[in-house]
Amino acid sequence: MNKELIKKNYYEAVNQEWLSKAEIPGDQPQISVFLELHLDIEKTLMDLADKWEQDPTGLDKNLLKFVKLHKMTKDFETRAKLGTEPIKPIINKINNINSLKELELLAKEMLMENYDLPFGFQVMQDFMNSNNQVLYFGEADLFLPDKSYYENKEMKDQLLGMFRMTTMQILKLYGYSDEAAQEIITKALAFDELLVLVAKSSVEKADYVKMYNPVSRKEVYEKSKTFDLMALADSLVQTEVDKLIVFNPNFLEKFNDIVCEENFELLKSWLILTNLRKFASDLTDELRIASGAFGRMLSGISEAQSKEKYAFYQAYNRLAQAVGLYYGINYFGPKAKADVENMVHEMIGVYRDRIKNNAWLQPETKSKAITKLDAMTIHVGYPEELPSYYDLYEVESYEEGSNLILETLKFARLTNKDNFSKYQKEPNRKIWGMPASMVNAYYNPFNNQIVFPAAILQRPYYSLDQSPSENYGGIGAVMAHEISHAFDNNGAKFDEFGSLNNWWTEEDFKSFEEKAKDMIQLFDGAETGYGQCNGKLTISENIADSSGLRCALEASKKHPNHNYEEFFQNWARVWRQKSSPEFAKLLLTVDVHGPAILRANMQLRNLREFQEYYQLTKDDPMYLEEEKMVEIW
């Protein structure tokens, strides 16, 4: 560690050597601990995929499906030979739609096959009753990553210029003339502009409760006179739907002005363009490279993924839970699983004590918070069950008459049928939202459940070779971070069963909101080198980091070999990261996680123990005055 930097910039003090040496891979927008672990696992899985292809003995039926699909995705010779032929039925279908009425007739089939339409439906848990699932309604994504990109004229012109250029390339590969392509792009952009007017900002999207807007059947009828949304909803879930939960009420409010016959030509061009972009990756290598160009520009990625990696992910992404399960069982195993489960229970114990000793809550709220904590379910390593549609998926090879587009459509029909069949049914809480091979962790507020996939349980987060304080500063803080999401500005509104239910006294909730405001203040406007942090956008993650870090430190302090410096160092280490400037700016606009340097430095500055351990004084940049410190949990 560079001792001179400790008081100036702790993140750099710890990571200086890594920051000077680390290189961002050409096909990535950044390099970080997450990504280093991810690349390691990627290599393991890609080697496994080769091995499995040569000798599939003993593989279960899902892995055999993966092997069969992978053979297809990596056969670029056949993909080139087929050219754009496989997508013709999709193009023809859209080209033959000549009115909104005709679209209405085909909408169900198109949604079941994951075509992009300006709107979509999804069955998810009911916020008000997490034991039930209801139908949600939302609008399509914008062409640019966030509404704010359209508000700055210079940025908008520059990015939409790049959008035009890259989509032009795609349409030409499909055989469109310059003129025809220009017309499609211009009209599609005009339709996109209509969606921009009603789109939510990233800050609005980060507020869970605002996603939940029940609208009765009758009201939906009145608001969507141009298109029978309720008939479509009924046909998707195969029963009469009494209400829709609308993600964005502004969209429904303006629905008649956006999705209407007068805009049909714009809408049709938008359908052509979005779906040609969407399905391009299942065609030739040239098309998949062209279809990724705009995304790479937005994130400052210099080169496309290699053919081999791309083909691997095309197969993996479809059966990730099955491949992940193999990874979890064989590379993590029951011993590590038990060890980590113990650690989570320990962390929950520390959390329970912190709530008991909390100085700003009344006993009534404390006891409710503890009830929620005790009801939390913990999932470590790999899941007990895989999604049931895996069993129904049968891969058909080129020889059997299939191709990648047909495989994609078939899989979409299966997953959508599965999703819509859950309407008005209890959720299966054993199904994970991430594969075991993914380097990440999450808290699900609707199930009051935390999940730690096997992939994150590695050095520098966790290793038996690391000191206990290092493990607490790494995986311990991640665990407590996930627990804290149950009590962040979103999670705090859900009860122990995962339903939206106010368990707070009025006074305590007010104090909580005051503290959340202080946390917004602490981060808002903080410089990152690529722009300022948005305190409102990142509030839930900053609360989780801050509370998680405090809890992990307390656990570490209880250990006989506790070492402050090892703890602080590993916390700063796990956030080391280098990004392209474009990606760093993109994250500042859309990511609810704060920038890595602030997650390391600001959170440490906000700790009394850190200030005391390094004896910081007001002239040190790492100093933070007592009055500005925010402690929530």
Ligand SMILES: [Zn+2]
């Ligand atoms: Zn988080």
